Amino acid sequence: MADVTTDRRSETAASAAGAAAGPAAGPWREAAPELAIAAVAVVATALAGGAVAGWPGLAAVAIGAASIGLVVLRGLLPRSAAQSFRRARDKQVARPIFGYAQRRFVVAGSIASRPVYEADLRPLLEHLLAARLAEKHGINLYTDQAAARRAFCRNRGDEALWRWVDPAQSLSAAERDKTRRGISPRTLTRLVNRLEQL
Secondary structure (H helix, E strand, O other): OHHHHHHHHHHHHHHHHHHHHHHHHHHHHHOHHHHHHHHHHHHHHHHHHHHHHOHHHHHHHHHHHHHHHHHHHHHHOOOOHHHHHHHHHHOOOOOOOOOHHHHHHHHHHHHHOHHHHHHHHHHHHHHHHHHHHHHHHOOOOOOOHHHHHHHHOOOHHHHHHHHHHOHHHOOOHHHHHHOOOOOOHHHHHHHHHHHHHO
16 A cells, blocks of 8 residues: 555655646657657768768768757747747738729719819819828918919919819819819829929
């Protein structure tokens, strides 16, 4: 009976020691067969290198095995938190373009219909014009429209574009219904180019 108690105590002590060493030795203990095979392969290659080329062959095998071992070890070791965070931050993630189809629909609708242009695209272009004037020229589109027009209109072609973005010339709901034709693609292209140049 004393032997059974002693055996149980030794099993309990061994399992406690194994549990204490488990996290540190666990991954290497599971890789023991692979490590043994690698060691046997290195020893066999070293013997063959030594038999064929003598000490230089043995040295070449030792250097090659050490290099491969370092590369494998580098891959097995866990990364630090800072390195993992840096890699996650630097990794490019493909993001879907939300709203692209809607923008395309608005542009197509604005070309076909003046009410769509007045309701959807004109406010967007006005906002873009206001931002460019404020950023590049220090002019407020809504409070100083004369200065805004002077900054926008460099020639007669720009004056023809001005009516498409002038806040004072936006059409009322009744006028929108009377005018069916939207902005032409050529005019829209020229307007966007002028806004980029502004």
